[in-house]
Amino acid sequence: xxxxxxxxxxxxxxxxxxxxxxxxxxxxxxxxxxxxxxxxxxxxxxxxxxxxxxxxxxxxxxxxxxxxxxxxxxxxxxxxxxxxxxxxxxxxxxxxxxxxxxxxxxxxxxxxxxxxxxxxxxxxxxxxxxxxxxxxxxxxxxxxxxxxxxxxxxxxxxxxxxxxxxxxxxxxxxxxxxxxxxxxxxxxxxxxxxxxxxxxxxxxxxxxxxxxxxxxxxxxxxxxxxxxxxx
Amino acid sequence: xxxxxxxxxxxxxxxxxxxxxxxxxxxxxxxxxxxxxxxxxxxxxxxxxxxxxxxxxxxxxxxxxxxxxxxxxxxxxxxxxxxxxxxxxxxxxxxxxxxxxxxxxxxxxxxxxxxxxxxxxxxxxxxxxxxxxxxxxxxxxxxxxxxxxxxxxxxxxxxxxxxxxxxxxxxxxxxxxxxxxxxxxxxxxxxxxxxxxxxxxxxxxxxxxxxxxxxxxxxxxxxxxxxxxxxxxxxxxxxxxxxxxxxxxxxxxxxxxxxxxxxxxxxxxxxxxxxxxxxxxxxxxxxxxxxxxxxxxxxxxxxxxxxxxxxxxxxxxxxxxxxxxxxxxxxxxxxxxxxxxxxxxxxxxxxxxxxxxxxxxxxxxxxxxxxxxxxxxxxxxxxxxxxxxxxxxxxxxxxxxxxxxxxxxxxxxxxxxxxxxxx
Numbered sequence: 001x002x003x004x005x006x007x008x009x010x011x012x013x014x015x016x017x018x019x020x021x022x023x024x025x026x027x028x029x030x031x032x033x034x035x036x037x038x039x040x041x042x043x044x045x046x047x048x049x050x051x052x053x054x055x056x057x058x059x060x061x062x063x064x065x066x067x068x069x070x071x072x073x074x075x076x077x078x079x080x081x082x083x084x085x086x087x088x089x090x091x092x093x094x095x096x097x098x099x100x101x102x103x104x105x106x107x108x109x110x111x112x113x114x115x116x117x118x119x120x121x122x123x124x125x126x127x128x129x130x131x132x133x134x135x136x137x138x139x140x141x142x143x144x145x146x147x148x149x150x151x152x153x154x155x156x157x158x159x160x161x162x163x164x165x166x167x168x169x170x171x172x173x174x175x176x177x178x179x180x181x182x183x184x185x186x187x188x189x190x191x192x193x194x195x196x197x198x199x200x201x202x203x204x205x206x207x208x209x210x211x212x213x214x215x216x217x218x219x220x221x222x223x224x225x226x227x228x229x230x231x
Numbered sequence: 232x233x234x235x236x237x238x239x240x241x242x243x244x245x246x247x248x249x250x251x252x253x254x255x256x257x258x259x260x261x262x263x264x265x266x267x268x269x270x271x272x273x274x275x276x277x278x279x280x281x282x283x284x285x286x287x288x289x290x291x292x293x294x295x296x297x298x299x300x301x302x303x304x305x306x307x308x309x310x311x312x313x314x315x316x317x318x319x320x321x322x323x324x325x326x327x328x329x330x331x332x333x334x335x336x337x338x339x340x341x342x343x344x345x346x347x348x349x350x351x352x353x354x355x356x357x358x359x360x361x362x363x364x365x366x367x368x369x370x371x372x373x374x375x376x377x378x379x380x381x382x383x384x385x386x387x388x389x390x391x392x393x394x395x396x397x398x399x400x401x402x403x404x405x406x407x408x409x410x411x412x413x414x415x416x417x418x419x420x421x422x423x424x425x426x427x428x429x430x431x432x433x434x435x436x437x438x439x440x441x442x443x444x445x446x447x448x449x450x451x452x453x454x455x456x457x458x459x460x461x462x463x464x465x466x467x468x469x470x471x472x473x474x475x476x477x478x479x480x481x482x483x484x485x486x487x488x489x490x491x492x493x494x495x496x497x498x499x500x501x502x503x504x505x506x507x508x509x510x511x512x513x514x515x516x517x518x519x520x521x522x523x524x525x526x527x528x529x530x531x532x533x534x535x536x537x538x539x540x541x542x543x544x545x546x547x548x549x550x551x552x553x554x555x556x557x558x559x560x561x562x563x564x565x566x567x568x569x570x571x572x573x574x575x576x577x578x579x580x581x582x583x584x585x586x587x588x589x590x591x592x593x594x595x596x597x598x599x600x601x602x603x604x605x606x607x608x609x610x611x612x613x614x615x616x617x618x619x620x621x622x623x624x625x626x627x628x629x630x631x632x633x634x635x636x637x638x639x640x641x642x643x644x645x646x647x648x649x650x651x652x653x654x
Contacts, residue, residue: 056567058566058567058647058648059648079573082566082569082574083569083571091567091568097651099564101246101247102246111568111569114565114568114570114574115569
């Protein structure tokens with residue numbers, strides 16, 4: 001069995017909405033191993049966004065433990081969590097979230113900027129990733145000069161720049177047309193083949209079916225985990 | 232590494248500011264005018280006070296000057312001709328000269344009213360009848376020739392020394408040495424000329440009219456030819472003034488003894504004069520007063536400048552708070568990609584500092600241009616001390632830091648999840 005890269009143990013997340021408490025996650029136990037490809041599905045309000053935020057270390061559980069690469073996130077301070085976000089996790093968003101004032105190359109390099117000991121070959125790696133994403137001739141373009149699919153490729157390159165073991169994709173294809181969706185998903189397949197752990201949040205059946213496993217959430221609990229047959 | 236991070240932060244900050252060129256420019260204006268006004272006001276104030284101090288210094292900073300003052304008119308001026316006798320006497324001079332242990336030299340000065348003629352030029356400069364010691368006491372440097380000598384006095388010679396302005400007005404094209412000028416009805420030989428005085432404030436000649444400057448002659452000669460009477464003709468009446476000496480300049484050995492000599496002079500004159508027909512002028516006291524005035528001026532100026540910089544700073548803070556709100560999502564993205572809180576603080580702090588430094592630099596340029604323009608077009612002297620731009624610049628950077636901290640802190644402590652959700 002491959003190594004466990006991320007594990008949730010009895011994770012609950014409760015929001016205080018005025019005087020009422022809303023339980024977004026009601027107790028999640030799950031382990032993600034190196035190189036696995038998961039999709040996380042569920043209707044809206046099922047807790048999948050909360051789960052992704054917790055997995056991405058931008059939110060903390062109300063109770064329970066979240067362990068990334070053997071480290072309990074509860075024991076990390078804000079700086080250490082930030083470093084972990086930059087190094088262990090690559091974030092890919094539905095709305096790309098590129099910075100409009102920076103060009104493609106600069107956007108790809110953002111996570112490098114915030115690392116204490118950035119890899120010395122970051123610039124070459126950024127160029128290499130841009131080329132791999134088919135953007136080699138557009139490194140000095142601004143995000144608004146690119147199509148949606150191209151912008152998402154920039155975002156993927158950005159997520160890969162620090163070579164993190166885990167990729168988190170939040171409705172990564174939600175804003176894209178069918179053709180581009182297919183292209184992006186095959187890119188994920190490639191990355192999966194290279195050994196990345198990919199956690200894909202989606203509500204689209206056909207997108208979810210690309211993953212090895214599908215986690216279905218309902219009312220803050222895991223309703224089912226199904227193994228997909230390799231197609 | 233740290234400098235690398237900082238360099239990147241600055242580049243990033245400038246880039247973000249350039250996204251909103253108009254807003255950034257307007258924001259810097261507050262600091263710009265604050266800094267410019269500090270520098271300009273300081274320069275003009277410094278220039279004015281330097282003028283005043285130079286004027287006082289020309290009186291001789293270690294001198295005590297006794298002056299004759301015409302007492303107030305007894306208003307029975309229906310008389311056609313009046314004779315008024317007042318002021319310092321030769322006896323006063325003797326007393327000062329013989330009894331002041333601190334005086335290195337004592338100079339009597341009489342002022343005469345006579346026309347000075349050379350060929351067809353006629354002038355009415357101040358004519359001072361004095362002794363050789365005048366030059367030491369006032370420190371006026373010679374331009375050519377020699378000053379009055381004790382021998383001139385003994386021989387009651389008809390010699391004179393011309394002030395630069397007078398010499399130039401009488402004979403612009405040649406050296407006046409050895410020339411004969413007519414003062415009143417007597418001819419005098421020019422033995423020397425003085426260097427021009429630094430033109431000061433209201434001391435400057437109005438263009439095309441009466442020259443300032445003076446003609447110096449030996450005291451004994453003056454008394455011999457022109458006596459003690461001065462005739463002044465006013466509308467409808469004649470006034471004859473009888474004044475022995477207009478000034479007694481006592482040069483004091485050390486600055487500490489100046490107040491003692493001044494007090495002694497006041498006591499002595501009070502004892503020997505029935506009327507207050509004298510005054511005691513102490514340049515050192517005037518200097519102290521001028522410095523006090525300058526200090527007050529600087530405090531007032533500092534307050535005004537401080538307020539304008541404060542307003543500039545608040546303007547920057549206001550814009551930065553708006554920027555933080557506007558860029559909440561960007562902050563969320565950066566946090567999700569690994570930015571620590573201090574990275575966010577640094578980013579926004581750098582932007583405010585770039586704004587205030589930009590405003591400060593532009594302010595320095597404007598602040599240096601204003602005194603230059605004032606000097607060129609308003610004919611006032613200004614002095615830009617090197618500390619003024621540095622001070623103003625330092626303050627503007629400090630303001631940037633100070634007013635940048637709160638917005639930057641607000642940005643850094645945003646909840647990343649909330650920030651990412653922000654549209």
